[in-house]
Every structure is written in structure tokens, then in C-alpha cells.
Amino acid sequence: MMHKILLHFRYSRYKLLLLIIASSMIAFFLQRLFLYLKTWPSYDACTIDQILTAFARGIHFDLVATTMLAAPLSLLFLIVPPIFDRHPAFRLFVSILAGAISSLVLLVCVADFFFFLEFGARLDIKVIQYFHYDYIHKILVQEFHLVPILAVCLLVLAGMTLIFYKKIFPRPDRPNAWPANLVCFLLISAALAVSIRGTIGPKPINSGPAYFSPSNRLAQLTLNSLFTLREATYSHLARGRDVEKLYQLLPKERAFRITREMIKTNQDRFLNREDNPLDRITDTGREQKDYNVVVVIMESVSWPYIGMMGGMPKLTPNLDRLIRNGILMENCFSVGTRSTRAFSGVVAGFPDLPGESIITRETSVGNIRTIGSILEKRGYKTMFIYAGQPYYDHRQSFLGSNGFNDFVFEEEFPQKTFRTHLGWCDEDLFMAAHKAFTEQDGPFLGVLLTLSFHRDYNIAEGKIDPAYPDHPYAKQLETIQYMDWAIGQFMEKARQSEYFENTLFVFTADHCGGFLSMEPEPTAQRIPFLIYAPDIIGTDGQRINQICSQTDIPPTIMELLGGAYRHSFFGSSVLSRPPGKAGALLQDGHGILSYIDNRHYMVRVIPHQKEADLYKFHSPAKLTPLKTSPKNKQIRAELKNRCIAMIQTAAFVYNKQAYQFAKDR
Numbered sequence: 001m002m003h004k005i006l007l008h009f010r011y012s013r014y015k016l017l018l019l020i021i022a023s024s025m026i027a028f029f030l031q032r033l034f035l036y037l038k039t040w041p042s043y044d045a046c047t048i049d050q051i052l053t054a055f056a057r058g059i060h061f062d063l064v065a066t067t068m069l070a071a072p073l074s075l076l077f078l079i080v081p082p083i084f085d086r087h088p089a090f091r092l093f094v095s096i097l098a099g100a101i102s103s104l105v106l107l108v109c110v111a112d113f114f115f116f117l118e119f120g121a122r123l124d125i126k127v128i129q130y131f132h133y134d135y136i137h138k139i140l141v142q143e144f145h146l147v148p149i150l151a152v153c154l155l156v157l158a159g160m161t162l163i164f165y166k167k168i169f170p171r172p173d174r175p176n177a178w179p180a181n182l183v184c185f186l187l188i189s190a191a192l193a194v195s196i197r198g199t200i201g202p203k204p205i206n207s208g209p210a211y212f213s214p215s216n217r218l219a220q221l222t223l224n225s226l227f228t229l230r231e232a233t234y235s236h237l238a239r240g241r242d243v244e245k246l247y248q249l250l251p252k253e254r255a256f257r258i259t260r261e262m263i264k265t266n267q268d269r270f271l272n273r274e275d276n277p278l279d280r281i282t283d284t285g286r287e288q289k290d291y292n293v294v295v296v297i298m299e300s301v302s303w304p305y306i307g308m309m310g311g312m313p314k315l316t317p318n319l320d321r322l323i324r325n326g327i328l329m330e331n332c333f334s335v336g337t338r339s340t341r342a343f344s345g346v347v348a349g350f351p352d353l354p355g356e357s358i359i360t361r362e363t364s365v366g367n368i369r370t371i372g373s374i375l376e377k378r379g380y381k382t383m384f385i386y387a388g389q390p391y392y393d394h395r396q397s398f399l400g401s402n403g404f405n406d407f408v409f410e411e412e413f414p415q416k417t418f419r420t421h422l423g424w425c426d427e428d429l430f431m432a433a434h435k436a437f438t439e440q441d442g443p444f445l446g447v448l449l450t451l452s453f454h455r456d457y458n459i460a461e462g463k464i465d466p467a468y469p470d471h472p473y474a475k476q477l478e479t480i481q482y483m484d485w486a487i488g489q490f491m492e493k494a495r496q497s498e499y500f501e502n503t504l505f506v507f508t509a510d511h512c513g514g515f516l517s518m519e520p521e522p523t524a525q526r527i528p529f530l531i532y533a534p535d536i537i538g539t540d541g542q543r544i545n546q547i548c549s550q551t552d553i554p555p556t557i558m559e560l561l562g563g564a565y566r567h568s569f570f571g572s573s574v575l576s577r578p579p580g581k582a583g584a585l586l587q588d589g590h591g592i593l594s595y596i597d598n599r600h601y602m603v604r605v606i607p608h609q610k611e612a613d614l615y616k617f618h619s620p621a622k623l624t625p626l627k628t629s630p631k632n633k634q635i636r637a638e639l640k641n642r643c644i645a646m647i648q649t650a651a652f653v654y655n656k657q658a659y660q661f662a663k664d665r
Contacts, residue, residue, distance in 0.1 A: 014077070016073075016094070016098055016164060017070060017073055017074060017077070020069070020070055020073065020098055020101055020102065021066050021067065021070050023102065023105075024062075024065075024066040024069060024070075024101070024102075024105045025059070025062055025063065025066050027105050027106070027109055028058075028062040028065065028066070028105075028109065028224060029055075029058070029059065029062065031109040031112070031113060032055065032058050032062075032221060033055075034113065035113060035116055035221060036051070036055075036221060038113075038117065039116070039117070039217070039221075042120075042215075042217045043215065043217065043218055043221075045215060046213060046215050046218050050212070050213045050215070050218060051218070053212060053213075053222075054210075054213075054218050054219075054221050054222040055222075057209050057210060057212070057222050058221070058222045058223070058224065060205070060209070061205075061210070061222065061223050061224035061227045062224050064205060064224065064227055065224040065225075065226035065227045065230075068226065068230065069101050069104065069105065069226070070101070072097065072101075073094070073097060073098065073101070076094065076097070091165060092161075092165055094164075095161045095162075095164040095165035096157075096161050098160065098161070098164045099156070099157045099158070099159075099160035099161035099164060100157055102156060102157070102160045103153045103154070103156045103157040103160065104153075106152070106153055106156055107149070107150075107153045108123070108225055108226055109225075110149055111123065111149075111225075112225035115127075115225070116220065116221075120216075120217055120220060121220045121228075121366070122220050122223045122224070122225040122227075122228040122229075123225040123226075123228055123229040123232075124228050124229065124232045124362060124363070124365075127229060127232070128232060128233060204391075205391060206231065206360075206391055206394050206397060207219075207223055207227075207228065207231065207362070207365065207394070207397040208390040208391050208392075208394060208395065208396035208397045208400075209222075209390060209391070209396070210222035210223045210397065211390075211396045211397050211399075211400025211401060211407075212396075212400075212407075216366060216400070216401050219397070219400065219401065228362065231362040232362040232363065242651075243353070243354065243647055243648055243651045246354055246591050246607040246608065247593075247605060247607065247644055247647070247648075248610065248644070249644060249648050250641060250644055250645055250648060252648075252652070254645070255644065255645040255648040255649055255652075256277040256645075256649055256652075258641055258642060258645035258646075259277070259278065259570075259645045259646050259649040260277060260278065262581065262583060262642060262645075262646065263278070263569075263570060263571060263572050263581065264280075264572070264581075265282075265572050265573070265576065265577050265578075265581065267282050267283050267284060267285060267576070268280045268281070268282050268572075269281045269282075269283070271566075273658070275653070275656040275658040276568055276653050276656065276658040276659065277649065277652075277653075278568040278569075278570065278649065278653065279566070279567075279568050279658075280566070280567065280568070281564055281565070281566050282555065282558070282564065282565060282566075282567065283563075283564040284558065284559045284561075284562050284563060284564065284565075284573075286559065286560075286562035286563070287562050287563070288378075288561065288562040288563030289560075289561055289562050290378065290379070290380070290443040290561070291443070291502055291503060291504050291533070291536060291560065291561055292437070292440075292443055292444050292445070292446075292499055292502055292503040292504065293371075293375070293380075293444075293445045293446070293503070293504050293506065293557055293561070294433070294437070294445075294446045294448070294503055294504070294505050294506065295346065295445070295446070295447045295448070295506045295508070295553075295557075296448045296450070296487070296505070296506065296507045296508070297339075297342060297343075297346060297447065297448065297449045297450070297508055297509065297510050298450050298453070298483065298507065298508070298509045298510070298528075299339070299449065299450045299451050299452070299453045299454050299483075299509070299510060299513065300453050300454065300509065300510065300511065300512065300513020300514055301316075301450075301453060301480065301483065301509040301513070301527070301528070302334070302509055302511065302512035302513065302516070302524055302525065302526060302527050303526045303527065303528065303620055303621070304512075304516035304524070304621070305477075305480045305514070305516060306319060306320070306323075306528055307320050308320040308323040308324070308328070309323075309328075309330055309526075309528060309620065310619070310620035310621075311516075311620075312468075312477070312516075314467035314468075314481075315467060315477060315480045315481055315484065316480065316481075316484040317484065317488075318484045318485065318487050318488030318491065319484050319487060319507065319528070319530075322487075322491070322505075322507065322530060322532045323528075323530055323541070324541050325532065325534060325539040325540075325541050326505075326530050326531055326532035326533070326537070326541065326542075327530070327531045327532075327537060327541075327542045327543075327544065327575075328528065328529070328530050328541075328542070328543050328544070329528075329529035329530075329544050329546065329548050329552075329556075329574050330528075330543055330544070330545055330619070331526065331545050331546060331547050331548065331619060332508070332526070332527055332528065332529035332548045332549065332550070332552070332584075333522070333525045333526055333527065333547070333548070333549055333550075333584040333586055333596065334509065334510065334511045334512070334525040334527050334549075334550055334586070335351055335352050335549060335550045335551065335585070335586065335587070336352055336357070336511065336525075336586065336587050336588065337511045337512065337525065337588055338357065338510075338511060339393060339449065339510040339511065340352075340356075340357035340359040340360055340393045340394075341357050341359075341510075341511070341587070342509075342510030342511055342550060343357075343359050343393075343395065343398070343399075343510075344357055344358055344359055344550075345549060345550025345551045345553065346447075346508060346510075346550045346553050346554070347370045347371060347372065347399070347447065347554070348368050348369070348370045348371075348402070348554070348569075348659070349370075349371070349551045349552075349553070349554040349555065349567065349568075349569030349570055349571050350368065350551065350569075350570055350650065350654075350659065351549070351551055351570050351585045351587075351646060351647065351650050352587065352650075353647070353650060353651055353654060354587065354591040354607075354647070355591075357393075358654060359393060359394055359395070359398050360393060360394040360398075361394075363654075363657065364398055364402070365397055365398065365401045365402075366401040366402065366660065367402075367657045367659060367660045368398070368402045368659050368660055369402070369403070369567060369568060369659055369660045370399070370402045370403045370404075370554075371403075371445065371554040371557060371558070372399065372402065372403030372404045372405075372445060372447075373402060373403030373660070374403070374554075374558065374565050374566075374567060375403075375443075375445045375561075376403045376404075376405060378443070378563075379442060379443065380442070380443045380444055380445050381405065381406060381440055381442060381443070381444040381445070382403055382404045382405050382406065382444070382445045383404065383405075383406045383407070383408065383436060383444060383445065383446045383447065384396075384399050384404050384406075384407050384408075384446075384447050384448075384449075385407075385408040385429065385432055385433045385436060385446060385447070385448045385449075386407075386408070386409055386410075386423070386429070386448070386449050386451075387409075387410055387413065387422075387423035387424035387425070387426070387428055387429040387432070387450075387451055388409070388410055388422045388423030388424075388451055389409065389410060389423065390407065390409050392422075396409075399447075402660070404447075406436075408432050408433075408436055410423045410424055412432070413428050413429075413431075413432045414431065414432060414435050415427075415428050415431045415432070416428055417460060418458075418459065418460035420451060420452060420454070420456065420458050420459075421454070421455060421456045421458070422451045422454055423451055425452050425459065425460060425482075425486070426450045426451070426452040426482065426483050426486035426487075427460075427463070427482075427485075427486045427489065429448060429450060429451070429486070430448070430486050430487070430489065430490035430493075431490075433446060433448050433490070434490060434493050434494065434497070437494075437497070437499050437503075438497055438498075438499065440499065449510070450483055450486075452479050452482055452483050452486070453476070453479045453480055453483050453513065453514065454479075454513070457475045457476050457478075457479045458479075459478060459479055459482040460482075463482055463485055464478060464481040464482050464485050466478050466481070467481060473514070473515045476514045476515055480514075487507075491505075500535075501535040502535070502536075503533065504531060504532075504533045504536060504557065504560055504561075505531070505532040505533060506529075506530065506531055506532075506553065506557060507528060507529075507530040507532065508527060508528055508529050508530070508550065508553060509527040509528055510527075511525065511527070512524035512525055512526075512527070522586050522594045522596070522602060522604070522617075522623070523617065523620075523621040523622065523623055524621070525586050526619075526620065526621065527550075529548065529550075529552075529553060529556075529574075531556070531557075531560070533560075536560070537560070544574055544575075545619070546574055546577075546579060546582040546598065547582045547583055547584050547596050547597065547598055547600065548571070548574045548582060548583075548584060549571060549583075549584035549585060549586075551569060551570045551571035551585075552571035552572060552573070552574050553571070554567075554569050554571070555567070555569050555571050555572050555573045556573045556574050556575055558573070559573035559575055559576060560575070568653065568658075568659055570585075570646065570649075570650060579598050580598055581598070582597070582598035583595060583596060583597045583598060583642065584596050585643060585646050585647065587647075591606075591607040592604065592605070592606050592607070593605040593643050593644075593647060594643070595639050595640075595642055595643035595646070596617055597639060597642070600616060600617040600618070600619075601614065601615070601616060601617070601626075601635050601639060602614070602615045602616070602617045602623065602639075603615075603636055603639035603640050603643060605640055605643050605644065612636055612639075612640040612643075613625070614626045614632055614635060614636040614639070
């Protein structure tokens with residue numbers, strides 16, 4: 001049977017399909033090689049191993065792109081029975097389609113070659129954004145010889161069509177072996193499906209694996225232009241939602257003015273950029289100190305699970321102990337309800353946008369200024385440590401292109417004791433982090449994301465004594481206890497290490513989660529924001545009840561580090577700002593916005609609705625709807641304007657790709 005199948009491949013329609021795939025793979029490989037040879041001085045800081053890794057991983061991206069191209073031909077073979085291979089008209093149509101694919105590969109390789117030389121990146125969102133401008137067409141014709149290139153591609157189309165029709169397509173006089181045809185089709189279809197997805201894991205491939213080194217240019221060399229163009233197109237068409245279609249926007253300048261008033265402090269000097277009204281230099285008024293910074297983002301651990309925040313007792317004794325001796329912002333709210341949105345707030349000080357998070361959008365690659373970007377310029381080693389795969393939520397490509405220069409993922413963990421559905425357990429995470437921190441000989445920023453408190457809520461046996469063994473959600477509660485136990489183990493090791501006394505430990509959560517992620521949703525988004533550093537801030541303990549957001553975390557950290565820094569954070573330091581500046585913008589991922597001010601009034605803005613809803617927030621988790629009155633009507637209008645102004649300004653800056661500064665790109 002196998003001999004018949006192999007013989008069938010030689011004479012069947014699938015020989016053409018495999019030839020298209022093989023020739024496209026060779027073309028993409030050669031294009032990457034020519035690009036490297038043309039731009040090799042850009043990789044002076046890269047090692048030989050990194051260069052070889054780029055080419056090896058590039059084959060993976062090439063395969064994804066190639067199988068996307070081959071999919072239409074495969075689908076055609078699925079729909080049309082092999083008996084039609086004998087008909088000249090069908091054979092000519094298939095040959096033209098195959099020739100068009102070959103011609104397209106040539107066009108993409110040439111276009112991407114010039115694009116890479118111009119922008120240092122593969123084809124991306126700029127292709128979509130710039131294509132409708134007339135002057136771009138003129139440049140393409142006059143400077144990049146578009147007409148001759150298109151003429152060559154047409155010649156390739158004609159020539160390859162003739163070759164495929166005369167030499168490659170199956171002989172019309174050969175008998176049709178339908179069993180072999182069926183087996184061939186099933187094998188190739190399965191291979192194409194896996195290849196287009198890029199992985200057999202729980203998440204499809206994204207550009208994350210390309211960011212394995214500190215070099216963004218090498219990451220772009222690793223990628224495939226059709227892959228990046230696919231991601232950019234998807235980001236443009238599906239992941240973002242236009243705010244003007246969701247809300248009644250304010251006049252642009254008014255929105256900018258309101259947003260600046262919400263976040264500015266006496267320490268800020270705005271730079272009056274047209275494309276980024278929040279670009280400013282903040283002088284903290286403190287001497288610059290290069291303290292280490294460790295930011296632990298706890299998966300789903302919102303206030304209901306933390307005893308010191310009014311939640312269930314006995315679950316987090318170690319975290320509670322840190323709270324007693326640290327600074328707790330007890331009315332901090334998450335930007336959204338997913339980890340991606342948390343990274344937008346915690347790392348980038350950005351409130352995120354409706355639709356898919358900016359973290360997962362290809363347009364964010366290299367275009368977002370983060371606390372990592374700022375500290376990298378101060379000479380910090382900037383690390384992200386996660387017990388799962390780099391593919392998840394685009395984290396590696398987002399962070400790797402926006403200021404983070406080192407990663408530790410599941411494969412690099414020194415200790416692997418227990419694996420969950422998503423990756424290694426929290427104990428292994430903190431062990432990997434501790435090892436990485438002890439190896440540093442200079443200041444570092446380490447961002448960690450726990451994952452044990454996530455479905456399927458499995459932990460190793462014998463680590464904790466269950467506080468609520470008979471609870472209907474005992475399994476979830478035990479994972480909370482386990483995460484807290486792992487934090488305790490980590491902090492005990494840290495106290496015995498040299499880096500401890502010079503380190504700011506920041507503990508926060510990404511969002512609400514588990515069975516206590518209750519309605520109404522905005523109150524469930526109340527999360528911890530704890531700073532613990534006994535040798536830097538003392539051990540007396542302090543609780544700050546100002547309303548704040550994840551977007552306030554980066555500027556608060558920067559104040560403790562001192563000095564002056566340039567940024568566009570949609571927040572300010574909770575430690576020094578006037579109470580009237582307190583507030584938090586929240587969203588649920590479906591376009592519903594909430595804004596809570598320093599008086600604990602909260603407004604909810606629902607897409608496509610003219611009126612907003614006004615509530616009074618009572619800590620820890622109560623919302624009281626407020627009746628309409630002249631006073632409440634005025635408050636509602638004021639808070640709605642703040643809400644709309646902030647999201648409108650965020651969308652403006654992001655769409656202008658101005659959240660990063662040109663000299664940093």
C-alpha cells in the first residue's frame with residue numbers, strides 16, 4: 001500500500017502541491033540569507049548560535065506562510081474529484097493558480113527585501129496603513145522600480161503556468177487510483193492544517209519565538225513576511241475596535257486636555273507633541289537609586305482571596321504578612337479582565353483599548369514604551385520569567401520588542417517538579433526567578449506571572465494544609481494557598497540573598513478570577529498593589545486608600561527609584577499625587593468602560609448608548625446605583641467625559657504609533 005501511495009505521489013495532482021511548498025520554502029530561505037548578507041553589520045552583537053537559531057526558527061515561520069499559500073490549491077483538490085484532472089480546462093486553471101502562487105512568492109520576497117532595508121522589519125501594518133496614500137504609489141514606481149518588478153512577476157506567472165501545465169501536472173492518460181488519492185489527500189490536509197496553525201499546542205503560533213535574543217533586528221530576520229502581514233491584517237481588521245464607532249467622542253483637544261488634567265502632577269513637564277499629548281518628563285525630586293525591581297503578577301488573585309483586603313481569611317498568610325510590613329494600595333483596580341490587559345497596565349502604564357488587547361496586536365511590536373524600556377536605558381537587565389510557553393498572549397514578542405532583554409520560559413527552568421495545564425507550578429517559577437536574580441551583577445527588573453491559580457487548578461500534593469477542605473471550591477482555594485506558600489518560600493530565599501536589601505518587591509494581580517470573580521464586575525477588578533522593601537521603605541506598614549489603577553504602578557515604582565524620566569504613562573505615582581488626581585479606568589473586553597474617581601463615584605459607559613450609569617462604590621465590593629438628581633447628573637457627565645477622554649486619547653496615541661519615541665524604535 002505504501003509503495004502505491006509513493007508511486008501515486010509521483011504522478012498525481014499532489015506532486016504539484018508538494019512542489020509549490022518546497023519551492024516556496026527554498027525561496028523564503030534564500031531571501032532570508034540574502035537579507036542577512038546585505039544587513040550583516042546589524043547583527044554584530046549577536047552570537048553565531050543566535051544567528052543559526054534565527055535561521056532554524058525562520059524555517060518554522062516559512063512553513064506556516066507556505067502552507068497558507070498552498071491552502072487554496074489543497075481546497076480546490078478537496079472540492080474537485082481527481083477525474084477532472086483529465087480535462088484540459090481544469091488542468092490549465094490549476095496550472096495558472098500554481099503559477100500565481102509562485103509569482104506571488106517572488107513578489108513578496110522582493111517587496112519584503114526592500115521593506116526590510118527601509119524599516120528594519122518584515123512587512124507589517126505599515127503596508128496596510130500606507131497603501132492608500134498616492135505618494136506611496138509614486139515612491140514605489142519611481143524609487144523601487146515597481147513596474148519592472150511587476151513585469152518580471154507576470155513573466156514568472158506565464159512561464160511557471162506553462163511548465164506546470166506541460167511538465168508537472170499528472171498525465172491525463174494515467175489511470176485514476178482513488179484509494180491512493182484519498183490517502184494522499186488526508187495526509188496532506190492534516191499536515192497543512194497543523195502547519196498553518198504552527199503548533200499542535202493549545203495556542204497557535206505567533207511572533208513570540210522570534211524574540212529569543214535582545215536584538216529586534218534579528219527577531220525580524222527570523223520572521224516570515226507573509227506571516228507578519230497576516231498578523232498585521234488580522235490585528236487591523238479584527239483585533240481592534242474603533243472607539244468612534246463605540247462611543248460619543250469629545251472634541252479632540254478637549255479630550256487631550258481632560259486626560260492631562262487627570263494625570264498631571266507638579267513633577268511633570270509636558271513636551272507638547274502633536275501625536276502624543278501625554279509625552280512628558282517627570283522629575284521625581286529624589287536622588288536616582290538603582291534599586292532592583294521585582295514585579296510579581298499573581299494570576300487571578302483579586303481581593304476576595306486576600307484576608308488583609310477583606311477577603312477570605314487563612315488563604316494568604318504570607319502575602320498578609322508582607323502587607324503588614326509594606327505599602328498597600330488597597331483600592332487598586334485592574335485595567336481589564338484578562339492577563340493581556342494587565343500587562344498593558346502594569347508594564348506599559350497604558351489603559352488598553354476595546355477589542356483585542358494591544359499586547360496581542362502586531363502593531364504593538366516595537367511601538368510601546370514600557371517600564372522595561374525606561375530601566376533598560378538606565379543600565380538594567382530587564383527580565384520576564386514565566387512557567388509557560390512564550391506563545392501565550394504574544395508576551396515574548398511584545399516584551400522582547402519593547403524593552404525586555406532576557407526571558408526565562410518553561411524549557412529553561414532549572415527545577416521542574418510539577419506541571420499544570422499551562423506550564424510549571426509556581427514553586428518552580430519562583431525558583432527560576434531566584435536563580436536568575438542571584439546571577440545578576442547589576443541592577444535588574446524582573447517581571448513574573450504566576451499560573452497555578454488557573455484551570456485546571458492542580459498542585460503538587462503535600463505542600464499545604466487545606467484551610468477549607470469541605471468547601472465546594474476547595475480545589476481552587478488550595479491553589480491560592482499553594483501560590484501563597486510558594487511566595488513565602490521565595491521571599492525566605494530572597495532574604496538570605498545579597499540582592500534582597502536593594503530590591504523593591506511589588507505584588508499585584510492581573511485580574512479577577514476563580515469562583516469569587518463576582519458581579520458586578522468592576523468591584524471584582526479590585527486587586528492588590530503592594531510594595532515590600534524593608535531596607536528601603538521600612539517595615540512600619542502603610543495602607544493607602546486612594547483609588548488607583550494598574551497604570552499607576554510604573555510611575556509609582558519610578559518615583560521610588562528617583563531621578564527624572566521621560567514617559568507617556570496614563571497614570572501617576574500614588575505615593576505623592578494629590579488625592580483629587582486619584583481615579584481608575586476599567587474595561588471588560590466588550591467595550592464597556594467604567595471610571596471610578598477619588599470620591600468613589602463610578603460611571604459605566606456602554607457602547608452605542610448615549611446615557612451612562614452612575615454608582616457609588618463602597619469598599620470592599622458594593623455598588624449602589626444612584627438616582628438622577630441635578631448633582632448626580634453633573635457628576636455623571638463629568639465622569640463620563642473623563643472616561644471617554646482617556647480612552648479616546650489612548651486610541652489616538654496608539655493609532656499614531658506614538659506611545660514609543662522615535663529615537664527608541
